[in-house]
Amino acid sequence: MFEIQPQNPEIYRRQTRRSTIIIAVVFLALAMVLSAAAVAMFGEPGGDNLRFNVGGVFVAVLLMVALMRGTFWNQEWMAPAVYGWQLKRSLMSITNVMHQVTAAVEKDDPGAMKLLRFYHLGLSQMHELDGNSSDHSQLVREMGLHKARMEALGIETEQTQLNPAWLEALKQTPR
Incomplete structure (x- = not known):
C-alpha cells in the first residue's frame, strides 16, 4: 500500500538530481571499461570493433539493471527517487x-x-x-x-x- 509522504520540493529535486548523476557516472564508467575490455580481449587492432563496443555498453546496461534492483534501490541516497517512482506508478495505476x-x-x-x-x-x-x-x-x-x-x-x-x-x-x- 503506497502512502503519500510530505516532501520538501527543493530538497527532493536536489536529491533526485544527485542520485541521477551518481547513476549516470556509474553507467558511463561501466560502459567505458566494459567496452574497452571487450575490444582489448576480442577486437582487432585497427579493425572494426563496433560490435565489441556495443556489446560492452549492452553488458553495462544489464549490470546497471542488476545494481539498481539489487543494491542502489535500497540506498538512502536513492530514497527520494524511489518515492517519486512509486508515486508516479501509483498515479498511473489510477490513470489506466x-x-x-x-x-x-x-x-x-x-x-x-x-x-x-x-x-x-x-x-x-x-x-x-x-x-x-x-x-x-x-x-x-x-x-x-x-x-x-x-x-x-x-x-x-x-x-x-x-x-x-x-x-x-x-x-x-x-x-
Whole structure:
C-alpha cells in the first residue's frame, strides 16, 4: 500500500538530481571499461570493433539493471527517487482506469471517490515536486469541487494511502 509522504520540493529535486548523476557516472564508467575490455580481449587492432563496443555498453546496461534492483534501490541516497517512482506508478495505476473511476464517482461510489481523492492529492504533490505549476491551477479547482462533494457525502477526505482493494473493486464493476 503506497502512502503519500510530505516532501520538501527543493530538497527532493536536489536529491533526485544527485542520485541521477551518481547513476549516470556509474553507467558511463561501466560502459567505458566494459567496452574497452571487450575490444582489448576480442577486437582487432585497427579493425572494426563496433560490435565489441556495443556489446560492452549492452553488458553495462544489464549490470546497471542488476545494481539498481539489487543494491542502489535500497540506498538512502536513492530514497527520494524511489518515492517519486512509486508515486508516479501509483498515479498511473489510477490513470489506466480513470474512465471507470469517473463513471463510478458520478454514481457516488465511496471507493471511487476515495480513489479520485488520492489521485488528486498525489498528482498535486507530483506537480509540486517536479515544479510543474502550469497544470496546478486547474487541478486545484477540480480538487476543491471533489473534496466538497466528498464532505457532503460524509466521506473522509484525507486519502493519503492507495488501497489496492479500491482498484480491484473498480475493475470488478460491470461497465
